[in-house]
Amino acid sequence: MASAPAILGTTSPLATDLHFRPAQRLARPARVLIEGAPGSGRTPAALALSAALGTRRAVIDTDGSANRRDSTGFNILELTSFAPDQLLSALYIAGSQRYEVVAIDSLSAWWSGRGGLLELVDQAAAAAGPKAEKNIGWIAMRPTERRMTDALAAFPGHVVATARSTTETLLEVVDGQTIPRQYALRPELRPGAESDFDVVLTMLPGHSILVRKSRVPNLPDGTIYSGESVLSGAAYTDMGAAILAWTRNGINLAPEDWYAAAQEPQATERQLIELELLLERTRMEGMAAREHDGTLCTLGDLVRNRIRIQREARERAEKEEAQERRRLERSQQPAGRTPPQYTNPETDWGAPAGAWPAPNAGWGSPAGTWPNPGADWNAAHGEDTSAAFGPEAESQGTAPGSEAVSRPQEIDAGDGDDDVQAVAGIVNRLMENDGWSDLTRVLRAAVRATELGVNGVRVPCADDQTRPLGEVLKARTAELKVPGS
Template sequence: MATATEAARNAGGPTSHTRFQFTQATKEQSKARVALDGPSGSGKTFTALTIAAALGSRIALIDTERGSARKYANEFAFDVLEMSYFSPDDLVEALAAAGAAGYDVVIVDSLSHFWSGSGGMLEQVDTAAKKGFGGNSFGGWKEARPMERRMVDALVAYPGHVVVTMRSKTDYVLETNDRGRQVPRKVGMKPEQREGLEYEFDIVGSMDWENNLLVTKSRARSLSGAFVKQPGIEFGQQIKDWLEDGTAVEPIEDLITEALRPEATFEDLGALMRKVRARRLEGAPMLDPVGAPTTLGAHITERGKLMRRTAAGQGENREGGAA
């Protein structure tokens, strides 16, 4: 005879009162999260623009490379924001502005500056260590790490597609040429970025000086381990086809619109927050009604708190009037 647990399992019902419940997994349509690394001159910017052109029509490029992206303005249509200070929070604000403007694709060229450039993570850690921890780097990391988390969350939860480039350090190796002689060859090493950041992206590719791309990580099985010589629009189309092969989901833009809706009630915001948390979109960058940068989760939370304070104040006024 089947036990109660087995009977519940066979009937598809819950086997306990736990709050953790499993549901049938389905592949959903999603937005691109692509990272390209490589040494200077390997074609990262051009390839990022090529991929972006396949993914959407309105492209925003955040340029940290002293305006170098403009050299491709005769080949691609895109808007550019040139930055010279690279605080991770500034990137969150830039992404919020891009999302509010409705850009289909955002390129960050390059993300490495927000790690090792002026105002980047390494500088933020150093400043925090000297300011509040007597130069202790562990204390500096504890202070600065949330800033990096906000930046990564904003990249992952951006309403459109995201393509980032990362610089790789350069080194030389000796190789034997066709004449049997040892000759030096330049190679790209590790990207200038926090170790493990590639886990945040669906597709990661490394580029060489001949503008070839090796896919080193891919959640798209058709692209896993692919070696693409001078990738063109077809490579971007392959990414787009994989992204669109799945069940349609509510666009992040609609969730942001709901969060901004003036007539939304406290119950509406509660239901919206549950939906946002289920999709891990609390860090989605957005602008509040006055144009200040924030995130979707923070905005819903602040609106909920304001509604509670307002309701409490009205209750006190009624009690005072009755007295």
């Protein structure tokens, strides 16, 4: 079965491991944006709605408005500069302390405030000089903007954010009098920022609220809550109940504490790989986190770094074990034999007679004159060991260095059913670029097979036998000596 063609030159492993799965609705926390003109009541609306969504509340205050309101029932963090790392740090602290809701008043500060994105873009453009590309400032700061957006989307609780709006003043006649009123046009955020939120509320004159965008079935677009219901709190009770019911309607795959799972000291390499796959599936990779040295990062990066560290430690241990095994083998040579003198088995292959030559050269013979170690020993000592070390043993999979687990063959799924198609994707991807010898890739294949429920599907192997896929992957994992498997 031919591998999938590269997409725009990408070499990502996902390009050849794409597959469809039955749709499932996942339970996720809500993201709510409240926009409005100055004085429209954004801050009290954010505090009231956050109270309707949870009891453990954290408020990130950028202009002191929240502290001038009823300050009971929540904890507050006041900021005066708005570098992107400040928002990431605040979200990490709120998430790691397991607040149910975080209210950000206002998110516009990280767009147009002191140290915000617009200021950083101007600084990057100025540093690049007048001859630089026109959009060089945005090119430099786009990754930072993406980190902020991902951290908001991956916060483990509900997010209620406010945003100042650009306004237009219109004259209206009320009871015979002409009154100027301000109407919100668009929030002071990056264009299209509303698409990152599940619900967008617009504050209208007279303290009424318009539901301008909603993914919540029981809170449809175009709903208007009157100023009376807003002031009495009934509007927030109604909105909160609808939003909570929507967020809880689905499968909850999240662990009790994402941070504890990622930092569990006893987590094995396999458990961390499973956590990485769960982060990808639930789109929580961008959650703000910190490395052990305090460096800001994403939770996905933290888990991947732990996998890399454990893999490197395992590979070092395996190398040391192999060196110790060779040392013991040399110390147990038959009496009367001169121990070979060498320091590096990888550079001493083909050494002159009397040293330790390559495995395909005889002990004490001119380099390269004997075909294999079994024949060498037989020729030197008159003993028949070919059954254990000769070519016949190679064909039986018992020679030194051979694989005890017969590798699966490439599968042409053709018009097979969904299980066959899924198994073909797993096996063919694993066989590319010697993935059979890569522990991490074998573990990923095992996790994918379990997730798709195809462990029992039989696959053809190199010894012309068919075996259940789960049995083959489990045996290969054990052969590669996986810690904690």
